[in-house]
Amino acid sequence: YKWPSPQYDPLEETLYQGGTTFTSFFNKEECRKRSSPRTFVAAEWIRLAYHDSATHDITYGTGGLDASIFHELDRPENSGAGMINAISDFKFAPNKYVSRADVIAIGTVFSSATCGGPIIPFRGGRKDAQEAGPSAVPAPSQDLATHIEKFRLQGFTQEEMIGLVACGHTFGSVRSSDFPGLVEGDPNDKSGVGLAFFDRSRRFDNAIATEYLDGTTQNPLVVSPNSRLTSDKRIFGSDGNVTMQRSIPRALHFIIIINESNFYSFESREFFMQTCSRLLARMIDNVPNNVALTEVITLLPAKVTEAYITVVRSQLLFKTTLRLAQPQNTTIPNNRSVKMLWCNKRGEFKDCSGAHINMASRPACGSFPSTTVTRRLGVDLLKYEFAAPILASESVGKFWFELDEGDGSTSTVLDNGGGGYLLETDEIIYVPWFSTARENGEDTQSQAFDLTFVAGIRSELSPTSATLNTYTNSEDGVIGPPQTPVLPLTHYPDRLLVEGYEWYQAPVINKISDGFQFSVDLEVMLADGASHKFDFGQTRSIDGEEGLDTLISEVTVGSGGD
Numbered sequence: 284y285k286w287p288s289p290q291y292d293p294l295e296e297t298l299y300q301g302g303t304t305f306t307s308f309f310n311k312e313e314c315r316k317r318s319s320p321r322t323f324v325a326a327e328w329i330r331l332a333y334h335d336s337a338t339h340d341i342t343y344g345t346g347g348l349d350a351s352i353f354h355e356l357d358r359p360e361n362s363g364a365g366m367i368n369a370i371s372d373f374k375f376a377p378n379k380y381v382s383r384a385d386v387i388a389i390g391t392v393f394s395s396a397t398c399g400g401p402i403i404p405f406r407g408g409r410k411d412a413q414e415a416g417p418s419a420v421p422a423p424s425q426d427l428a429t430h431i432e433k434f435r436l437q438g439f440t441q442e443e444m445i446g447l448v449a450c451g452h453t454f455g456s457v458r459s460s461d462f463p464g465l466v467e468g469d470p471n472d473k474s475g476v477g478l479a480f481f482d483r484s485r486r487f488d489n490a491i492a493t494e495y496l497d498g499t500t501q502n503p504l505v506v507s508p509n510s511r512l513t514s515d516k517r518i519f520g521s522d523g524n525v526t527m528q529r530s531i532p533r534a535l536h537f538i539i540i541i542n543e544s545n546f547y548s549f550e551s552r553e554f555f556m557q558t559c560s561r562l563l564a565r566m567i568d569n570v571p572n573n574v575a576l577t578e579v580i581t582l583l584p585a586k587v588t589e590a591y592i593t594v595v596r597s598q599l600l601f602k603t604t605l606r607l608a609q610p611q612n613t614t615i616p617n618n619r620s621v622k623m624l625w626c627n628k629r630g631e632f633k634d635c636s637g638a639h640i641n642m643a644s645r646p647a648c649g650s651f652p653s654t655t656v657t658r659r660l661g662v663d664l665l666k667y668e669f670a671a672p673i674l675a676s677e678s679v680g681k682f683w684f685e686l687d688e689g690d691g692s693t694s695t696v697l698d699n700g701g702g703g704y705l706l707e708t709d710e711i712i713y714v715p716w717f718s719t720a721r722e723n724g725e726d727t728q729s730q731a732f733d734l735t736f737v738a739g740i741r742s743e744l745s746p747t748s749a750t751l752n753t754y755t756n757s758e759d760g761v762i763g764p765p766q767t768p769v770l771p772l773t774h775y776p777d778r779l780l781v782e783g784y785e786w787y788q789a790p791v792i793n794k795i796s797d798g799f800q801f802s803v804d805l806e807v808m809l810a811d812g813a814s815h816k817f818d819f820g821q822t823r824s825i826d827g828e829e830g831l832d833t834l835i836s837e838v839t840v841g842s843g844g845d
């Protein structure tokens with residue numbers, strides 16, 4: 284895909300860049316445990332994803348990973364503190380373009396990546412159900428025929444069912460509090476009774492299969508004396524162990540063929556990982572037929588993460604950030620700099636006529652936070668931020684970058700695959716610097732905030748309407764449709780914003796929830812029927828763009844070359 288894409292950009296950023304409470308859950312490549320009981324976050328996230336996805340029905344093309352689980356927690360099949368933990372990890376993460384269901388799917392991708400499992404390809408675009416789906420999650424007490432039928436309806440063959448259950452039960456445990464018939468003891472007991480792990484390895488690997496086959500397994504769904512509840516035993520053995528044997532080193536079967544043992548052991552580890560990658564991808568891609576998923580979201584090596592015109596103090600600025608991926612632990616050359624170049628959008632030198640090209644340069648500056656997936660790919664994300672003073676009469680049209688390593692080599696041009704990056708809107712601009720967030724003293728209960736959003740509209744325009752559309756689906760306790768109130772922006776002709784733009788503002792009372800996923804869209808309608816939009820303004824930078832005034836770059840004008 285190409286920048287800008289309202290749908291892909293936020294999905295790509297959530298997957299690779301993170302930066303929210305949810306995405307930074309796994310700060311290291313370790314299977315993080317909760318404090319008490321010592322359960323695995325990753326396991327809780329994957330179980331939740333399966334239980335949401337299990338409502339998929341291939342007969343009618345309904346159900347699947349659609350966040351209906353948010354409405355289904357009162358069912359016995361979804362019981363357990365792990366489910367409540369996972370929901371509370373996820374609930375502040377969705378935003379206008381990343382649905383709750385996408386967050387749950389990304390949770391599975393993160394879980395696998397952080398525990399040493401495969402990097403599961405991720406597609407976005409899931410839609411959130413606003414009500415519960417049918418009851419469809421398999422229970423340990425059901426017989427094999429029922430399980431085969433349930434997985435068939437979810438789109439999996441018997442062999443795939445064996446694989447998917449083994450992949451899901453590669454980590455995590457059965458808790459006594461949830462299944463007292465399977466495990467005894469207190470799950471909070473430090474000695475570990477009350478949490479019966481599926482295998483001895485705490486990583487994403489094929490120990491679930493090797494221990495099952497060599498008879499050392501402690502998996503309660505295999506060894507419980509209550510044979511009614513040993514569903515893994517029935518499922519794993521349902522094809523005479525053929526599928527399970529494919530996921531362990533074949534060297535164990537052909538131990539005498541010493542020369543081939545390495546070959547086979549490599550092959551089978553790969554087989555387990557590849558099988559899990561494929562099946563878990565299908566599990567999270569099980570969506571209702573009327574949902575079209577995106578293509579697989581890959582990491583963009585060079586990406587513009589923001590580009591907008593705004594005002595800081597009394598200065599009109601063009602604010603952009605370029606993100607560059609590079610192999611981890613690579614030393615950045617001291618003299619490296621990134622130059623941003625742009626054409627005026629208006630006035631005499633519009634579209635770079637007369638070879639009038641503006642330039643602003645930055646040395647390497649900080650890096651973006653990255654997610655567990657990005658780190659597994661061995662990539663760092665460098666940040667080059669620009670805040671270039673501009674004039675409203677000139678504005679900004681097309682822009683692009685040149686990466687100069689400072690070693691005499693030819694600069695690399697980063698121009699969005701050829702056409703350059705195009706700043707879409709300068710008619711209406713978002714001004715977080717003058718916007719404010721104040722605690723609403725009257726509503727101490729819900730931590731409400733009085734927000735004032737300030738926007739600028741070009742002075743020569745006569746709007747027939749100007750509106751602000753706030754968007755949140757991440758407020759605590761809100762599991763209904765997203766909140767999207769549309770509010771009028773009021774013109775304040777006496778307030779000076781900046782030369783060329785008029786001051787508009789709208790007050791909003793809202794909770795800024797943990798994830799800061801509350802966003803604003805601005806729209807101005809003109810008499811000729813044209814409308815201009817500024818989409819998905821972030822509110823985390825409200826009340827002063829912290830540090831932005833220190834980034835202001837010197838702008839030079841030239842013909843583009845050195």
Ligand code: HEM
Binds near residue numbers: 333362457461
């Ligand atoms: C017949 C099918 C299945 C049955 C009967 C079953 C049953 C169970 C049971 C009883 C638990 C213990 C839950 C608790 O104590 O809170 C569990 C945990 C778990 N299941 Fe399954 N499961 C099945 C399929 C799957 C599948 C397909 C996946 C994912 C691909 C999966 C992923 C997990 C995970 C990750 C846990 C551990 C959760 C934790 O540690 O918090 N299960 N399962």
